[in-house]
Amino acid sequence: MKCTFVPSVCSYCGTGCGLLFETIDGRINSTIPMKTHPVSQGKLCIKGWNLHEHINSPMRLKQPMVKTFGRFINASWEEAIQITADRFKEIIVEHGPDSVGVLVSAKMSNEENYLAQKLARAVFGTNNVDHCARL
């Protein structure tokens, strides 16, 4: 049996609390606050304490879904991206670039967030960019 403790940072908000993921045989079993972390000093809120739950949740989406005729239908990534791009194009041509906005997430990395705002500003041509951690 292999048990590991992987240090990580909570992805729920901008505070950046330190935590450990306890994994048993490669499966995340629980979240433990990191005692010596300079930000959180061994304390977590309820969201941080349950961070491991969404990873193994049966509700978790593992592939994109496209809403067709009011129902969500599984799609491939290429298909989903193509549909999104086409719809964005349509909306921007019809209502102008400020009719769309980008809301990025703390669940992504800093670099991915940077790329998302770049997409919004350089490709869509809008300043409507916000982040879920800026509550």
Next chain:
Amino acid sequence: MKKKVKKWLEDGSVDVFLGYKMVHGHPLPHCFTLEDVAEVDELIVSEARYSLEKIATHLTRQDPKIKIGLLARDCNQRAINILSVWHQLDLEKIKTLNVNCCPSNLKAHPDCSYMTVETPGAYKQQVGIDNTIDTETADAFSKEAKTIRWMYEFQKCIKCYGCRNICPVCFCTECSLEHKDLIGPGNLPPQVPIFHLVRAAHMAGRCIDCGLCEDACPMDIPLRLLYRKVNRIVKDVFDYDTGESSEQSPFSLIGDSVKLTLKPM
């Protein structure tokens, strides 16, 4: 210490050994195995405490046959005792390597993060309960002052369930603190003081006074003091030494008979 752990892993008296290792400058719990026996050279005794026995119960749940060795301070020892008394760990499958912690007559030097407590601010001392006082001082307040001071502490609660999640002796699969008739879901602060008193009642005859709950509390509620008081009552009324006794606490309600017997006067 390292030699002993290596020997244990090599002769198969333990399958895994739970200790601490320095990772990126942080002392983190680590699971040493025979495959990576060279890692044992990095084994340290960390001042920051993690509940290694709780991890041991997780491992045991996955594989009941696993033999686990772990670094144990006095509080870990008491927790292991409670967990074995309540059939969560099998003492025959647990090997402990005792390390120094709290100061005593034999060991003057404390080796635990809890020993360096922060003094609470002036406001908390005025209207709340100082985390560092003992149960006698806390009992000395008048009835009204006690209610106001404890309620001040309880209403700070952000319901993170950290006290329960980190507790080494909290192993129930169904928790009263999540029962919707007892603790209404979605309310903040949670039903005070019911939330804390339910937990305190459940800590009677269970709490081994390790202080991890207070360490993990983001709002600095003096939980350790509260559970100490509860266990003082258990000691005074039922003559039960929590963590030291090899029997289940008098609050064991499962079985043929309930053995709530009072301490002889």
